[in-house]
Amino acid sequence: MRIFDRALHERRRGRAAAGFGAHAFLKQLAAEDIAFRLSAINRRFDRVLDLGAHDGLLTRTLQSDQIMRNRLGHVIRTDLAAAYRPNVVVDEEALPFADAAFDLVVSALSLHWVNDLPGALIQIRRILKPDGMFIGAILGGRTLTELRQSLLSAEEEIRGGAANRISPYLDVIDGAGLLQRAGFAMPVADNDARTVRYAHPLRLLAELRGMGETAAFADRSAPSLTRAILMRAMEIYVRHYADPDGRVRATFEFVTLSGWSPSPDQPKAKRPGSATVRLADALGVKEHGTGEKPG
Numbered sequence: 001m002r003i004f005d006r007a008l009h010e011r012r013r014g015r016a017a018a019g020f021g022a023h024a025f026l027k028q029l030a031a032e033d034i035a036f037r038l039s040a041i042n043r044r045f046d047r048v049l050d051l052g053a054h055d056g057l058l059t060r061t062l063q064s065d066q067i068m069r070n071r072l073g074h075v076i077r078t079d080l081a082a083a084y085r086p087n088v089v090v091d092e093e094a095l096p097f098a099d100a101a102f103d104l105v106v107s108a109l110s111l112h113w114v115n116d117l118p119g120a121l122i123q124i125r126r127i128l129k130p131d132g133m134f135i136g137a138i139l140g141g142r143t144l145t146e147l148r149q150s151l152l153s154a155e156e157e158i159r160g161g162a163a164n165r166i167s168p169y170l171d172v173i174d175g176a177g178l179l180q181r182a183g184f185a186m187p188v189a190d191n192d193a194r195t196v197r198y199a200h201p202l203r204l205l206a207e208l209r210g211m212g213e214t215a216a217f218a219d220r221s222a223p224s225l226t227r228a229i230l231m232r233a234m235e236i237y238v239r240h241y242a243d244p245d246g247r248v249r250a251t252f253e254f255v256t257l258s259g260w261s262p263s264p265d266q267p268k269a270k271r272p273g274s275a276t277v278r279l280a281d282a283l284g285v286k287e288h289g290t291g292e293k294p295g
Helices: 006-015 017-023 025-039 057-064 117-127 145-159 172-181 201-211 227-241 279-283
Strands: 045-050 072-079 102-108 128-139 185-198 248-260
Touching: 006 017, 017 201, 025 057, 025 102, 025 128, 025 185, 025 248, 045 057, 057 072, 057 102, 102 117, 117 128, 117 172, 145 201, 145 227, 145 248, 172 185, 172 248, 185 201, 201 227, 201 248, 227 248
Parallel strands: 045 072, 045 102, 102 128
Antiparallel strands: 128 248, 185 248
C-alpha cells in the first residue's frame, strides 16, 4: 500500500533543512532517550548506521554522551534529503548496504514516513551483524490528536464530509509484533507521550513545516482545505484544547522499537515443561494444590 508520496516528503524535508535546528526539540528528546537506553548496554558498536539522520543530531548526541562516546566506532549518517548533507543519501525503503554490515542501527523520528514499515524493518535486520542491535523512535498514534480532531470537525461542519489530513502513525500495541515479524530477537516496543504548548494552533502548523513533518499523502484526490475550513479548525482547536492561560496543547507520542539480529549466542526461552527446579523451592515457599486454601 502506497500511503505516502516519498518524493513530496523528500522535497518538504529538504526545504526544512536550513532552519531545522530551530525546530528540532522532538528529535533532541528522541536522541537523548536513545542515548540513555544504549548507555545501559555494555558493549562496543564498531559500525553504526544513523538512519534518517536529518542534520546529524542523534549522532552528535550519542558521541557527546559520557558513556557512549567510547563505545561507538565509525558512524554513517543517511537521510532521504540531500539538503542535510548526509554521508549517504538513502531511501529507508531501499537500503543499499550489504548484509551484516553494521553492529548498530539507530533512527530517530524518520521511519514513520515509510510506506512499508515491516519491509523496512526486515531490511534493517538484514544489514545487522548477528547479535547486532536496532533501536528507533517513531511518532505514535496519539501524535497530533488535537489537530486531527479539529480539522475533521471543521471540515465535516462546512463540507458535510471530511478527509484525513494528518498522517497515520504506529500504534505501540503493534510495534513488538512488527519487530518479531521482521525476524528480530527479543523485540520490545514502548511508548511515551509528550505535551507541547503553543501560543496559537497556527504556531503549531509553522513548527510542523519547520520540522519537515507536514502531510505528504500519495492519494491527493480529496478536495483541498479552504481558508474557511482552516480558520474554523483553529477556532475549534482553541475552544477545546486551550489551557486557562490561553496556550493550546499538542500531543506527540514516541514509540520506541528495539530488537536484536538473531545469533546462536543469544539466550533462548526454554521449552515449556522443561524446568528442573520447582518455583516454590526457588522462592522458598510452600506449594498449595488446586482447591487447597492457604493456611
